[in-house]
Amino acid sequence: MSNLKVAIIGAGGHAQGHFAMIKNEPEMDLVAVADIDESRLAHTSDEHGVTALFTDYREMLEKTALDVVYVETFPGPLTDIVVDCLEAGLHTSVEKPPGVTSDDTRRMLEAERKSSAKAIVSLNRRYFPTVLAIKNLLNEHGGPVHVAATYNKPQASERIREVGHFISLDAIHHVDLLRWLAGDVAEVYAEAWSAPTHPSEMRHNAVLKFTSGCGGVMMSHYAVGYRIQRFEAHAEDFSAYVDMTRGQNAEIYIEGEPFPQDGLDLDAVGGPDFNETRHFVECIRNDTTPWSTLEDAVKTMRLCEAIETGHKGPLPA
Numbered sequence: 099m100s101n102l103k104v105a106i107i108g109a110g111g112h113a114q115g116h117f118a119m120i121k122n123e124p125e126m127d128l129v130a131v132a133d134i135d136e137s138r139l140a141h142t143s144d145e146h147g148v149t150a151l152f153t154d155y156r157e158m159l160e161k162t163a164l165d166v167v168y169v170e171t172f173p174g175p176l177t178d179i180v181v182d183c184l185e186a187g188l189h190t191s192v193e194k195p196p197g198v199t200s201d202d203t204r205r206m207l208e209a210e211r212k213s214s215a216k217a218i219v220s221l222n223r224r225y226f227p228t229v230l231a232i233k234n235l236l237n238e239h240g241g242p243v244h245v246a247a248t249y250n251k252p253q254a255s256e257r258i259r260e261v262g263h264f265i266s267l268d269a270i271h272h273v274d275l276l277r278w279l280a281g282d283v284a285e286v287y288a289e290a291w292s293a294p295t296h297p298s299e300m301r302h303n304a305v306l307k308f309t310s311g312c313g314g315v316m317m318s319h320y321a322v323g324y325r326i327q328r329f330e331a332h333a334e335d336f337s338a339y340v341d342m343t344r345g346q347n348a349e350i351y352i353e354g355e356p357f358p359q360d361g362l363d364l365d366a367v368g369g370p371d372f373n374e375t376r377h378f379v380e381c382i383r384n385d386t387t388p389w390s391t392l393e394d395a396v397k398t399m400r401l402c403e404a405i406e407t408g409h410k411g412p413l414p415a
């Protein structure tokens with residue numbers, strides 16, 4: 099079977115991680131790149147040796163034989179580009195956030211439903227091997243009873259402050275992680291306020307009730323001391339506290355005893371190098387559904403919006 103021919107649209111900072119994952123993926127060949135910024139294209143040519151370079155992604159879609167496209171722009175231009183790729187019948191990886199609002203995500207979902215192609219949303223925490231192994235242990239111990247996440251930063255980027263959706267554009271990673279571990283959310287009791295001394299920075303706390311009966315807490319605060327990304331997940335006799343600020347450092351307890359992180363069965367979840375790109379290849383080859391679909395991402399975006407607006411009560415559909 100021949101390798102999948104891949105293109106990237108938007109060759110910025112975050113795309114570099116996708117360049118690396120595609121390069122390391124034995125069943126993918128990167129054949130073209132589009133970016134409106136010519137200096138970014140020149141850098142791409144130097145750094146990654148790609149010669150089919152386009153400033154107009156539509157021209158690239160017309161002129162290049164492709165199977166898969168990675169759309170790596172900021173959320174403003176992303177929705178139209180993803181819709182064009184899906185309408186062209188190309189399997190599409192959608193960078194997070196999937197649009198600026200859940201209506202954008204729904205628009206991409208409608209395009210996917212009319213297309214023969216698959217879309218995967220790059221909610222990449224779902225694919226971290228440590229997260230997958232902990233999810234397996236949680237379920238082996240009767241399923242989650244409580245999950246919590248912290249996503250803090252000294253300040254938001256200028257772009258996030260301009261658009262204003264602090265949770266959907268940034269902390270979405272950990273909102274989605276809670277859903278990945280505990281499932282659909284039934285109710286949200288959220289508070290949102292701006293930092294008194296830094297009025298352009300937002301702070302959010304949310305208590306969640308999952309349809310399974312599991313409880314949850316999401317905290318995201320800007321204008322605080324340091325960038326911290328943590329989550330915890332508990333079953334009846336199981337607890338994991340995971341620091342993802344740098345790497346995936348897990349403190350795990352089973353039946354009152356510490357359980358070493360190197361005891362996690364990473365082979366059972368695809369090995370230590372498993373990632374979203376490998377998963378997408380498997381889905382395309384085996385005609386299976388990705389773990390992070392646009393349909394599921396609509397739910398994550400709706401939850402982000404509820405937290406952002408300080409919603410209290412059942413989660414609106």
Ligand SMILES: NC(=O)c1ccc[n+]([C@@H]2O[C@H](COP(=O)([O-])OP(=O)(O)OC[C@H]3O[C@@H](n4cnc5c(N)ncnc54)[C@H](O)[C@@H]3O)[C@@H](O)[C@H]2O)c1
Pocket residue numbers: 107108109110111112113132133134135138155170171172173175193194195220222267
């Ligand atoms: N998953 C993660 O952990 C993570 C981390 C950082 C950023 N991101 C996300 O990645 C996205 C991009 O962030 P970034 O930091 O790489 O931004 P960036 O500005 O460095 O890169 C975006 C690139 O898209 C290009 N672009 C914009 N419009 C285009 C168009 N119409 N056609 C072709 N190219 C176009 C820009 O010229 C730029 O090179 C953001 O949505 C951000 O939220 C995700």
